[in-house]
Amino acid sequence: MTVSKRVAKSGAVTLPRQLRQETGILPGVPVDIEADEDGVHIRKHVPTCHFCGTVDDVKTVCGIEICRGCAEKIREEFEE
Numbered sequence: 001m002t003v004s005k006r007v008a009k010s011g012a013v014t015l016p017r018q019l020r021q022e023t024g025i026l027p028g029v030p031v032d033i034e035a036d037e038d039g040v041h042i043r044k045h046v047p048t049c050h051f052c053g054t055v056d057d058v059k060t061v062c063g064i065e066i067c068r069g070c071a072e073k074i075r076e077e078f079e080e
């Protein structure tokens, strides 16, 4: 599916309704935006541990995405 759009003054580009529904990129869904030689890519954000990079069992704590393993390491540091 290729759709041509113009970039608004604000820099915004509206995703066509059909594309939003197909991809599940709906209002409020966090996205990652990446640019490379092919252009700009928008993907649903996958929560990723800030410390080790895993995507398994990740929660957001104080605005930082952290996995259970790293959270436990930090907790152990405070238990001494």
Ligand SMILES: [Zn+2]
Pocket: 049, 050, 051, 052, 053, 054, 066, 067, 068, 069, 070, 071
């Ligand atoms: Zn981690």
